[in-house]
Every structure is written in structure tokens, then in C-alpha cells.
Amino acid sequence: MDDKIKRVYIPMTETGFYILFCLQDEMHGYNILQQVLSMTGQEIKISPGTMYGSLSKMEKDGLIHFVREEDKRKIYKISELGQEILNIELKRIERLYRNSKGEKVNGQ
Amino acid sequence: MASNSKKQNYSKTVYRYFSLADFEQEQEYLRRQHQAGWKLEKIMYAGFYRFTRTEPEDVIYQLDFNDDNTMDKEDYIQLFSDCGWEYLWDYSNWSYFRKPASQADDNEEIFSDVESKLQMMNRVFRSRMIPVAVIFLLIVLPQLMKKYNDVISTEIPTILDVLLFTIFLTASVIYTTMFVNFAIRYRKLRRRNIR
Secondary structure, eight states, rough: OHHHHHHHHHOHHHHHHHHHHHSSSSHHHHHHOOOOHHHTTTEEEEEEEEHHHHHHHHHHSSEEEEEEEEEEEEEEEEEEEHHHHHHHHHHHHHHHHHHHHOOOOOOO | OOOHHHHHEEEEEEEEEOOOOOHHHHHHHHHHHHTTTTTEEEOOOOEEEEEEEEEOOOEEEEEEOOTTTTTHHHHHHHHHHHOOOOOEEEEEEEEEEEEEGGGGGGTOOOSSSSHHHHHHHHHHIIIHHHHHHHIIIIHHHHHHHHHHHHHHHSSSHHHHHHHHHHHHHHHHHHHHHHOOOOOOOOHHHHHHHHO
């Protein structure tokens, strides 16, 4: 994997994480925004400027790809590279979580 | 007479200068105008704002900067409108949005994290500040130094030389202020990010 992409995206910003996580299913920006709002109990509300900027940047970097347009809304989905990055991040978050609970994580 | 003054009060054009780093001040200014019953109607030229009379209302104004000419504007505007932001227009790569405060969260902005706001400033820097820096370094600064030499090397400098020197000096001060201003804004925003 491209080391530069890895450096830029890991660790991920909260916004970046939620967007990439949601795009494991096909969605447009406003869908993602609503999904994140509901899965975080209204705590994380991504604004449109932030959403648009993140989506364009992720598309440019090849983490997500454009699927189709529906009613002027662009629908995206995670790419193979994006999934790879997301998996690394998920592992990292899980380690953080387990450590925060006082658990020790065994190396593979 | 009465109808004349009424007509005059219906709209106004105001000149107001905001430097490249002052987009937040511009947003605040437009909001205050709307609170005072002046709704932004149009930007005539750079810095010339046309307002029309309206009911005083607290309306949030926001600016975004996009220098990518290949972007899909329809999708962009749709996303903002889904989030309740009225798209006004683009003026020299700045997109203007507004939303009544009554429909917004407290201090709602079009950027919900500092990273994306910094990215916007990076876009401004890349497409505006760098050309300005090139003009400054290649034209204004050499001319300033040349005129400075002209003025001090002659006992009685010509009025034209003094005048040109003053013009280039003023330009240099403006340019430098702009850079320093931008750098300070950027640093402040980054600090907020680190904290």
C-alpha cells in the first residue's frame, strides 16, 4: 500500500472515519450525514463543507469511488484501498478501546 | 421628497474591504447587516455589496472557497441545500451561503471540524496568495528598492520619484499586512486544532 496515503489517513479524523465507515454501503453525502447523526445519538453532525471536502479528497486519493448520480446527488462507495485503510483503522481503534478497559492486547 | 427618501432607503451599496484571510469578518459583517434589516442582494464588484431592505432577522452567512473548475457544482449545491443552506452565488471562487439562525444549531458553520476549514484556507493560499506573492517579489519589491535608491541618490528628488516611491511603499505595506494577517489566522486555527 502507498505509504503516503497511510500516513495521511492513519490515524483518521473522526469525520474521516465515519464517512469511510458508512461508505461500506453505497451512499451520498447527505445520507452519510444523517446516518452518522443517528448512529452517534445526534452527537456528531458533519457540516456540508466538511462533507464535500472530505468526499472529494477521498475520491482523489482513491479511497472511495463514484458510483452514480441520483437526483443531483453523487453516490459513492468505498474502494479496495479504502477498505484496507479502514481495516487498519478499525484494528487501531479496537486496540485503543481494549487498552482503555485495562485489557492487554497480544501481538499476532 | 418623501417617496424619494423611501426609494433611497430601499437599497444601498456599501464598499467594504476584506482581505483574503478575512472571510470570517465578512461573514460576521453580512450577518450584522441582515440583523439590522439589510439583506445581501448582490456583490457588484469586489468589495461592493448591494443590500435591500428586509425585516431584521438573525441570518448566518458562510463562505466557502473552491478553485477546482472541474467540480460538479450541482451536487455541491444540493448537499448544502439538503442541510438547509441557501446557495446565493459564486463570486471569484467564493461560494456564498446563508441560513436563518432560527433553523440552525448554535454557532453552526459549514465546516464542522478544524481540518476541513484549514483545507479551505490551503485552497485560498494556493490559488490566491501564491500569485500575490509572486507579483510582490517580482514587481513591487524590486520597484520599491529601485525608487528608494533614486530618491536617496539625488539631492533633490523629483516629485514623480517621491510619488512612485510612496505608492510602492504603500503597496508593500498592504501586501505584507495581508501575508502576516493570513499567517496569524492560519496559526490560530491550527492551535485550536491541537488543543
